[in-house]
Amino acid sequence: MEYLVKEMGFKSVYFDDDTFNIGKERILKMCSEIDRRRLKVPWAIMARADTMDRELLTALKRAGLRGLKYGVESGSQEILDRCRKALDLEKVKQVVRLTKEMNIWVHLTFMFGLPGETRETMEKTIELALALDPDSLQFSIATPWPGTAFYNDLEAKGFLVSRDFSQYDGAKMAVIRTEALSADDLEKALKNARERYVSLGNRIKRHIAHPRFFLRKVHRRIRRWQDAHSGAPTMGPA
Numbered sequence: 557m558e559y560l561v562k563e564m565g566f567k568s569v570y571f572d573d574d575t576f577n578i579g580k581e582r583i584l585k586m587c588s589e590i591d592r593r594r595l596k597v598p599w600a601i602m603a604r605a606d607t608m609d610r611e612l613l614t615a616l617k618r619a620g621l622r623g624l625k626y627g628v629e630s631g632s633q634e635i636l637d638r639c640r641k642a643l644d645l646e647k648v649k650q651v652v653r654l655t656k657e658m659n660i661w662v663h664l665t666f667m668f669g670l671p672g673e674t675r676e677t678m679e680k681t682i683e684l685a686l687a688l689d690p691d692s693l694q695f696s697i698a699t700p701w702p703g704t705a706f707y708n709d710l711e712a713k714g715f716l717v718s719r720d721f722s723q724y725d726g727a728k729m730a731v732i733r734t735e736a737l738s739a740d741d742l743e744k745a746l747k748n749a750r751e752r753y754v755s756l757g758n759r760i761k762r763h764i765a766h767p768r769f770f771l772r773k774v775h776r777r778i779r780r781w782q783d784a785h786s787g788a789p790t791m792g793p794a
Contacts, residue, residue, distance in 0.1 A: 570601070603625070604627075665693075695788075715735075
């Protein structure tokens with residue numbers, strides 16, 4: 557982090573580690589070291605909501621943390637239990653609320669098509685995602701990696717609808733079905749969830765709550781427009 561900031565000129569840092577906050581003492585020491593080295597730069601992480609608490613959040617924010625990404629995946633506790641994610645949705649609600657109270661940007665991820673998925677459980681997921689009211693939100697379709705137990709189970713049941721790995725992008729399309737849902741059902745649920753999230757009312761509310769992030773987004777788009785019309789590349793992080 558120090559090298560990226562001081563030697564490479566990075567203006568922000570993101571740790572793409574979905575269990576970044578495993579090991580509380582390690583994280584507390586890291587935060588103290590960031591303070592000691594005076595790394596005055598905004599940064600963000602992925603983390604498990606069930607291993608986060610007020611002490612950790614306080615230390616992380618003091619060290620410059622500005623954003624947190626929590627993987628919730630489903631609004632159905634039964635589905636999470638079947639996937640052995642070991643995540644308590646009540647704990648998730650508490651931690652998301654606490655993170656927002658501390659004015660740390662909250663990004664949540666959810667997916668459709670996990671084992672046991674139905675129309676009812678997908679609706680639960682959408683309702684929970686909107687009720688948690690994160691600053692940003694990501695929906696996708698469960699996509700199995702070859703060689704995993706998930707992939708092997710789907711293959712054995714005949715639930716893989718494509719083996720063209722160029723299509724294995726859960727943000728765009730479904731390559732699986734479930735006992736209750738077709739690939740088309742999953743894609744429709746994805747579209748429905750996104751449309752409900754990006755409604756005008758939700759967008760206005762997010763911009764009012766975090767005007768700085770909104771202005772940064774506008775600034776980035778202006779720079780991209782200028783680059784496109786001047787032929788000059790943008791230098792440095794966007």
